[in-house]
Amino acid sequence: MDRHLSGPQLARLVAIAPGARPYYRVLAQAVRSLILDGRLPVGMRVPAERHLAEALGVSRTTVTAAYDRLREQGYLESRQGAGSWTALPDAASMGTDNPWIASGDDGLLPLHAAAPLAISSLPAAIAFASEHYPRYALGMGYDPVGIAPLRQAIAARYTARGLATRPEQILVTTGAQQAIHLVGKALLSRGDPIMLESPTYPHTVDLARLRGARIAGVGVSDEGWHLDLLTEALRQSGARLAYVIPDFQNPTGHLMDDATRAGLVRAARRSGTTVIADETWRELAIDEVPDTAPLAAFDTDGRVISIGSASKLWWGGLRIGWIRTTAAMVRRLAVLRAAVDIASPLFEQLVVTRLFEDIEEARAERRRTHGASRAALVAALGTHMPDWRFIVPKGGGSLWVRLEGPSATSLTDAASCHGVRLAPGPLFGVDGTLEGRLRLPFTQPPQVLVEAVSRIAEARVKGAHGARPARSLTPAL
Known part of the structure; x- marks a missing residue:
């Protein structure tokens, strides 16, 4: 028997926050999360682009872009004239939502990478x-x-x-x-x-x-x-x-x-x-x-x-x-x-x-800039997420945070809908574990980190609290 969702049914499930941008990415991310959490079964036929667009009150082009993105990632399979069905990507596929190959022009604050901005020299x-x-x-x-x-x-x-x-x-x-x-x-x-x-x-x-x-x-x-x-x-x-x-x-x-x-x-x-x-x-x-x-x-x-x-x-x-x-x-x-x-x-x-x-001058500059950014990140976390635990490192470029509440992958999904790209703990594990961990780099300027933590806190409250762990995004290559 063909199982399918209507436009209004899927629109209710995705529950996208008003003003979320870019909308097509947020829509694709929401559908992907539903599949990974098991709330949208694999093999379920999704509504036609026109019907979902009407239910969401957006243009058909927006829904088309979201469906295209899901197909690229392996979460939708389509057959001309027959429609589209939910799927799971091949384990060897990295998918375009993998943090390491993310687009640099998606407007999200880049807390998935620990690469620094250029040195003054x-x-x-x-x-x-x-x-x-x-x-x-x-x-x-x-x-x-x-x-x-x-x-x-x-x-x-x-x-x-x-x-x-x-x-x-x-x-x-x-x-x-x-x-x-x-x-x-x-x-x-x-x-x-x-x-x-x-x-x-x-x-x-x-x-x-x-x-x-x-x-x-x-x-x-x-x-x-x-x-x-x-x-x-x-x-x-x-x-x-x-x-x-x-x-x-x-x-x-x-x-x-x-x-x-x-x-x-x-x-x-x-x-x-x-x-x-x-x-x-x-x-x-x-x-x-x-x-x-x-x-x-x-x-x-x-x-x-x-x-x-x-x-x-x-x-x-x-x-x-x-x-x-x-x-x-x-x-x-x-x-x-x-x-x-x-x-x-x-x-x-x-x-x-x-x-x-001039390597010593460069090291001194990084001590100043990374030190200021580290202090800003630690202070912002103390204000917004006082229950998170971490050891402040004496160098390097990131905090390794132990979470309380949502899984790292679920929080990463929610944070992307609030304009922040994160790298969840399972990406750093050799066997897909570490769901209770999150890497937060302090290689960005202090003002970026403060804004990012504020958005993560909002995502945690609105989108991630109580969510059960989703499947790890670690590429199985």
């Missing part, structure tokens, strides 16, 4: 790159391992931090994410175990699934890492690869102490594990913190591969990253990356080369 660095760019026209214009001046600057930074490094140990990549994927492609095969922190950087979970690896999760608690749990996870899983974020861990903000770093590397040596140390947040201390050594400083046999990025310190739009490893591994990874992009853009490499010259 960026225009001068761009001018420097423009001035020096023409001299590279006499050559090929690209180098698979990165231009020499940038590799020298990166190597010098590691050396200054107490880890002697030569330029030939550096491979410049198109962002830290490419760096992670290159290492995974080189060292991880189908069926290999990989140890991941939980919570962790979501795209590393993507990598593990794309490579067909077996994930061994190890929890990062409110107190940070427990060395015995790290050691046992390596021993019991036989992990071929391990991925950790020792410096202002994303999303918790924890800083690993030297004793734990040394113990982790010793355990990796015993288990034969290669460790990826993601240091993209390394330079973002806000408060006084211990002067910890790079994880690779405890390495004696080349098993720690360090990854860094320009995007967190200087600007999210600078898609330049790097790998520090052995010279032999650099050559191997350069061959692998040739199948992707051969080399990173020359202009951006020149910009980052210049930015390295």
